[in-house]
Amino acid sequence: GAVVSQHPSWVICKSGTSVKIECRSLDFQATTMFWYRQFPKQSLMLMATSNEGSKATYEQGVEKDKFLINHASLTLSTLTVTSAHPEDSSFYICSAPPEIAYNEQFFGPGTRLTVL
Amino acid sequence: KNQVEQSPQSLIILEGKNCTLQCNYTVSPFSNLRWYKQDTGRGPVSLTIMTFSENTKSNGRYTATLDADTKQSSLHITASQLSDSASYICVVSAGGATNKLIFGTGTLLAVQP
Numbered sequence: 001g002a003v004v005s006q007h008p009s010w011v012i013c014k015s016g017t018s019v020k021i022e023c024r025s026l027d028f029q030a031t032t033m034f035w036y037r038q039f040p041k042q043s044l045m046l047m048a049t050s051n052e053g054s055k056a057t058y059e060q061g062v063e064k065d066k067f068l069i070n071h072a073s074l075t076l077s078t079l080t081v082t083s084a085h086p087e088d089s090s091f092y093i094c095s096a097p098p099e100i101a102y103n104e105q106f107f108g109p110g111t112r113l114t115v116l
Numbered sequence: 117k118n119q120v121e122q123s124p125q126s127l128i129i130l131e132g133k134n135c136t137l138q139c140n141y142t143v144s145p146f147s148n149l150r151w152y153k154q155d156t157g158r159g160p161v162s163l164t165i166m167t168f169s170e171n172t173k174s175n176g177r178y179t180a181t182l183d184a185d186t187k188q189s190s191l192h193i194t195a196s197q198l199s200d201s202a203s204y205i206c207v208v209s210a211g212g213a214t215n216k217l218i219f220g221t222g223t224l225l226a227v228q229p
Binding site for chain 2: 004006034041042043044045046049091093095104105106107108109110112
């Protein structure tokens with residue numbers, strides 16, 4: 001089946017630094033990818049929709065200048081958490097619907113971010 | 117407001133027993149309903165996906181039902197195994213060009229020996 005990978009799987013950083021998370025669709029093309037954040041014991045919350053070749057669409061309350069999204073190709077989207085703070089510590093998950101099966105959606109394994 | 121509610125919030129069962137998880141939704145327009153299994157610290161994995169016209173769909177020991185009239189769905193797990201311990205999330209696709217997903221809060225299932 002279709003596979004979505006994320007890198008890194010976990011990262012620990014100091015407060016004030018920036019962290020980049022990659023999301024790749026390994027065996028299919030995705031013009032759209034989604035970024036979610038999940039806090040402990042809560043469900044996934046959509047942060048933004050990443051669109052290949054155009055600007056990302058952010059959900060209400062998500063700071064676009066803090067969470068930079070780049071969808072450089074049909075198989076890669078990146079999320080950069082800029083000037084990270086402890087409250088940004090969370091589990092970040094991406095998902096991608098294949099172009100040929102847009103009703104389906106495959107999730108990455110997630111990235112655990114801990115900001116000290 | 118588009119919402120997906122799940123019950124129970126958590127559930128403990130003994131290995132080998134069956135269980136049923138519930139999902140109620142108010143999402144419009146409706147495209148499809150999915151059940152995902154999420155292990156701790158991992159991304160969700162799809163179990164079933166049902167469109168408006170489908171009433172039931174099975175995937176091994178998992179059987180999902182959908183009543184589009186009452187906007188309810190259930191996930192039945194048969195002969196539970198320890199590896200079934202996870203969070204089960206009901207997700208409704210609101211359809212349209214954005215393909216946005218509305219997530220339930222999940223049911224945390226613990227299967228004990």
